[in-house]
Amino acid sequence: PAITRDRLRVAIQKSGRLADPARDLLASCGLTWRESRDKLFCYGESLPVDLLLVRDDDIPGLIADGVCDLGIVGRNVVVEYDLGRQAGGAPGALEEWRQLGWGTCRLDIAINDDERWAGAEQLAGKRIATSYPHTLGRWLSERGVEADIVTLSGSVEIAPRLGQADLICDLVSTGGTLAANNLKPVETLLHSEAVIAGPTHPLEDGRADIADMLLRRMDGALRLKE
Ligand code: PRP
Ligand code: ZN
Ligand code: MG
Structure with missing residues (x-):
């Protein structure tokens, strides 16, 4: 049975680089909520839009499962999630509804400062530490390179020094x-920025109109900033 709701739920990062700009963007759309940093659920007062404050990596799953309707998150997180689903045989669940133009970064391969870079072929048989195994895996397989992907959830940059990996693939801002x-960057796998992520299908019930209004206001707010 389809989930019905008459309020829109937007997932944003609880803390981190996108947290403040995401709140600012929603505030510029006229949304007010009861301020409380430790509250993980913020009830929207001026609009029927509630906020869920979560870890950015959890945002795609919340949207895919229909727990949230939209999310403000980095493209890197969205791409990794959908590639992970596809690796498991499921179709992609997410789409970028808007590109926000901030929170830009790159997903790069980086090697030791004193090493030479001669191209992807030199990665064959190497151990690569990353939090983006599916994005890296796709890039390697597109190049016919087989390497060992060491998946870490953070502090990826110290893996080579710890002897845990030969090189890394991580976000660079x-x-x-x-x-x-x-370490030095040698290849870029993905150019990322903050996006409005939503499901591949349009929203149903009252949420469709609320989302339309919010996105219209957002487009206005983004245009004003240009
Ligand atoms: C990100 C990323 C890099 C760092 C790059 O980590 O994973 O480690 O920022 O930024 P820079 O090029 O400006 O130094 P973040 O601090 O967001 O923490 P996380 O990896 O725990 O999410
Ligand atoms: Zn993160
Ligand atoms: Mg990091």
């Missing part, structure tokens, strides 16, 4: 973390 760990 300023490049500060790579430099601090004597």
